[in-house]
Amino acid sequence: MIKTRKDLHFYLKEDAKRNGKPKSLLKYYMSLLSGNENVHICRYLRFLRHYEHYFGFRLSRLGLRYNIRITPNTCGYGLRIMHLAGGGCRINPIKAGNYCGFNGGVLMGTKDSFENRPILGDHVAFGPGAKAFGKLTIGNNVFVAPNAVVTKDVPDNCIVGGVPAKILKYKEK
Secondary structure (H helix, E strand, O other): OOOOHHHHHHHHHHHHHHHOOOOHHHHHHHHHHHOOOHHHHHHHHHHHHHHHHOOOOOHHHHHHHHHHEEEEEEOOOEEEOOOOOOOOEEEEOOOOOOOOOOOOOOOEEEOOEOOOOOOOOOOOOEOOEEEEEOOOEEEOOOEEEEOEEEEOEEEEOEEOOOOOOOEEEEOOO
């Protein structure tokens, strides 16, 4: 959670580093004009982090434009969103850890009531079209395969896939 200006700058730096934002201002604006997807994602994340810090209002307009919905103050630093052209993202967990990654078409949210939402650990990645519903916990260092539907808890260090998602493989540490 971003509480101080120092936290805000740290989150912005980590998000930019993770999404490959160009270092020079000229390259940044050229990438924006050419339609570079990563730069547009960095722009959305910058507004998200400022919204979390200052409680701004421009985030909802950018969310409509880029087809992204992320609940403020839920995602840790180093957030990465890839391939918006695949259908946008709807990310609504109770808490997502640091260095999480989401592809296009990811849907994460409630089941029956607002309290029944997922909790994600650190270094969790969702493939394109993956979904997670209900009150569940996804451990650290987990990859959710494309088009998988997670409905139960997932332990640390594994790859899950299928409908409903099952453990396909454990990762070596």
